[in-house]
Amino acid sequence: MIKIDKVSFSYGTRSVLHNVSLDIHKGEIVSLIGPNGAGKSTLLLIAMGLLSPQQGNIRVNNRLLKEWSSRDFAQYCAFVPQNPYLPPAFTIWESVLLGRTPYLNFLGLARKKDREIVKQALRWVEIENLLHRKVSEISGGERQRVVLARALAQEPECLFLDEPTNSLDVHHQVTLLSFIHRLAEEKQVTVFIVLHDLNLASTFSDRLILLEDGLVVLDGTPGQVMGNEKVLSVYRQSITVFNRPDEESRPAVLPVRMYDK
Amino acid sequence: MRSSGGVPVKIISLIIALFILLCSIVLSSGMGAVHIPPLKVISLLWQKITGWNIHIDYPESWNVILFNIRLPRVLLGTLVGMTLAIAGVVFQALFRNPLADPYLIGVSSGASFGATIAIYLVWKFSWGGFNAISIAAFFGALLTMFTIYGLSRIGKRTPVTILILAGVALGSLLTAGTTFLMFTASDAYQTIHTLGWLFGSLSSARWSEVTGILPYLGIGFLFLGIFSHRLNILQLDEHQAQALGINVEQTKLILIFVTTLATAAAVSVSGIIGFVGLIVPHIVRLIWGSDHRFLLPMSGLVGAAGLILADSLARTIFAPRELPIGIVTALIGAPFFLYLLRKQKRDIM
Ligand SMILES: Nc1ncnc2c1ncn2[C@@H]1O[C@H](COP(=O)(O)OP(=O)(O)OP(=O)(O)O)[C@@H](O)[C@H]1O
Numbered sequence: 001m002i003k004i005d006k007v008s009f010s011y012g013t014r015s016v017l018h019n020v021s022l023d024i025h026k027g028e029i030v031s032l033i034g035p036n037g038a039g040k041s042t043l044l045l046i047a048m049g050l051l052s053p054q055q056g057n058i059r060v061n062n063r064l065l066k067e068w069s070s071r072d073f074a075q076y077c078a079f080v081p082q083n084p085y086l087p088p089a090f091t092i093w094e095s096v097l098l099g100r101t102p103y104l105n106f107l108g109l110a111r112k113k114d115r116e117i118v119k120q121a122l123r124w125v126e127i128e129n130l131l132h133r134k135v136s137e138i139s140g141g142e143r144q145r146v147v148l149a150r151a152l153a154q155e156p157e158c159l160f161l162d163e164p165t166n167s168l169d170v171h172h173q174v175t176l177l178s179f180i181h182r183l184a185e186e187k188q189v190t191v192f193i194v195l196h197d198l199n200l201a202s203t204f205s206d207r208l209i210l211l212e213d214g215l216v217v218l219d220g221t222p223g224q225v226m227g228n229e230k231v232l233s234v235y236r237q238s239i240t241v242f243n244r245p246d247e248e249s250r251p252a253v254l255p256v257r258m259y260d261k
Numbered sequence: 262m263r264s265s266g267g268v269p270v271k272i273i274s275l276i277i278a279l280f281i282l283l284c285s286i287v288l289s290s291g292m293g294a295v296h297i298p299p300l301k302v303i304s305l306l307w308q309k310i311t312g313w314n315i316h317i318d319y320p321e322s323w324n325v326i327l328f329n330i331r332l333p334r335v336l337l338g339t340l341v342g343m344t345l346a347i348a349g350v351v352f353q354a355l356f357r358n359p360l361a362d363p364y365l366i367g368v369s370s371g372a373s374f375g376a377t378i379a380i381y382l383v384w385k386f387s388w389g390g391f392n393a394i395s396i397a398a399f400f401g402a403l404l405t406m407f408t409i410y411g412l413s414r415i416g417k418r419t420p421v422t423i424l425i426l427a428g429v430a431l432g433s434l435l436t437a438g439t440t441f442l443m444f445t446a447s448d449a450y451q452t453i454h455t456l457g458w459l460f461g462s463l464s465s466a467r468w469s470e471v472t473g474i475l476p477y478l479g480i481g482f483l484f485l486g487i488f489s490h491r492l493n494i495l496q497l498d499e500h501q502a503q504a505l506g507i508n509v510e511q512t513k514l515i516l517i518f519v520t521t522l523a524t525a526a527a528v529s530v531s532g533i534i535g536f537v538g539l540i541v542p543h544i545v546r547l548i549w550g551s552d553h554r555f556l557l558p559m560s561g562l563v564g565a566a567g568l569i570l571a572d573s574l575a576r577t578i579f580a581p582r583e584l585p586i587g588i589v590t591a592l593i594g595a596p597f598f599l600y601l602l603r604k605q606k607r608d609i610m
Pocket residue numbers: 011014016034035036037038039040041042043082
């Protein structure tokens with residue numbers, strides 16, 4: 001589905017990714033984890049074709065990224081950036097309607113079907129009551145959900161999400177990821193997601209990829225990755241991993257007090 | 262509070278604005294040393310357009326005054342006002358900068374430098390109904406815009422901040438050139454002529470100018486109409502716009518090109534008329550929100566009506582003398598804008 005092949009990338013002289021290869025299958029939820037500055041957002045941007053790698057290439061649905069027109073690609077894959085800017089004067093409705101862009105004719109007129117899909121997307125992320133509010137008049141978590149609704153309105157077959165749970169409360173973190181989990185299961189949507197919360201990553205992913213300094217350190221099921229000692233060293237012994245009694249294959253993580261000894 | 266009305270509200274607003282514009286055209290055509298009552302203006306227009314002979318009494322001179330002098334001027338004002346306001350919307354949207362207006366990327370300074378050179382070298386040629394000053398202004402504007410665009414291109418991208426900075430820098434250089442020519446002029450008439458041009462005027466309006474700029478504006482408006490929904494998307498950052506299927510660089514290039522072409526055409530026949538492109542889009546945005554599919558036509562109508570009003574004042578306040586129209590737009594526009602800004606206190610883009 002998404003095939004990242006020996007990708008290396010640098011911002012000017014600062015080299016950020018080294019020979020990264022990944023294979024993401026249809027309907028799979030793959031979480032990218034790793035410390036700040038590891039190159040997670042960069043990898044996501046490259047996989048979306050928003051940055052071009054100096055080496056290596058990416059195929060989506062067996063087609064090289066440069067063979068896709070931006071419009072076709074936008075119908076196929078949607079993107080939720082890490083800190084998305086939304087114009088403050090736009091209403092929530094207008095903001096989410098932008099997700100229909102790749103389907104509109106050259107005049108950009110929304111049809112009844114487009115409006116139905118937007119309404120559905122607003123219901124999915126539970127912000128239908130904000131419809132007429134302006135972006136400047138909603139909270140950070142609500143804004144995060146507006147961007148997600150916009151991505152869902154694109155009716156994508158793959159979703160690229162960069163820390164979508166960032167400013168959400170626990171309840172909304174869980175409902176959002178559960179919803180994405182259902183999309184993957186029922187509609188075979190492929191999900192490539194950057195998550196900082198290791199428990200969420202472990203609970204909702206089919207696969208975890210641990211990135212450190214632009215290198216893939218581990219790639220496997222939550223059990224395989226979280227059970228590996230390397231996780232502890234990448235996170236500098238700041239966590240302890242243990243097995244949850246209810247789900248053996250999805251280990252959990254707790255923080256430890258450092259500097260105590 | 263709903264920031265932007267629904268579709269019916271917007272369509273009704275557009276129809277009302279169109280009606281107001283038509284009223285302004287009729288009223289303004291009747292104003293001047295020889296007053297023609299509005300109803301007579303309408304009758305004469307009706308007669309001219311349909312060819313029916315309506316039996317009303319009017320002096321023969323009205324025909325000449327209305328159709329040869331006033332109407333070309335009012336229609337030129339309509340087109341110029343429309344173009345400046347619409348160009349303001351486009352540049353503000355494109356640069357995501359509330360200060361951007363058609364002049365920021367050097368259109369104005371390029372045009373004035375071109376015009377000044379034509380005035381000083383006493384170029385006399387003309388082409389397709391345009392005099393040498395208009396033609397020099399047109400190419401001055403285009404040339405400046407392309408220079409600035411070329412200077413700000415880094416690889417395949419054109420960062421907006423660099424574009425604006427380059428525009429401001431090259432603009433100052435050209436303005437210095439214009440001022441230098443004015444100071445070194447041997448002929449006081451040339452200086453006055455240039456000054457008049459720098460403050461804008463519609464007093465030279467002729468039918469040939471109206472029809473001459475029409476193709477450029479027509480092409481511009483057509484493209485902008487088609488691209489207006491993409492302006493909405495360009496309000497997001499470039500990654501998001503790209504991820505929604507927009508070819509950002511290509512879209513920016515097309516928008517800058519057609520808008521500059523239309524603005525250069527308008528400026529070449531009217532001189533520099535400030536404030537319209539800056540203020541009209543803000544007023545429309547403050548009242549109706551920032552959907553560009555509505556913002557473009559509405560700003561066009563408001564800009565046209567506003568410029569007709571300003572021109573009527575410019576030629577009647579101190580009649581028989583005329584004020585430069587740029588002074589009138591600044592005198593009315595700036596205080597009204599400040600008032601709105603204080604009153605609304607909300608996000609302006
Ligand atoms: N536009 C840029 N120009 C230069 N360097 C950049 C740029 N963006 C990111 N970097 C650098 O590239 C590296 C990787 O950044 P990236 O944003 O991919 O990290 P990340 O894994 O997403 O981190 P975080 O968890 O903080 O979001 C960092 O060292 C960062 O400083």
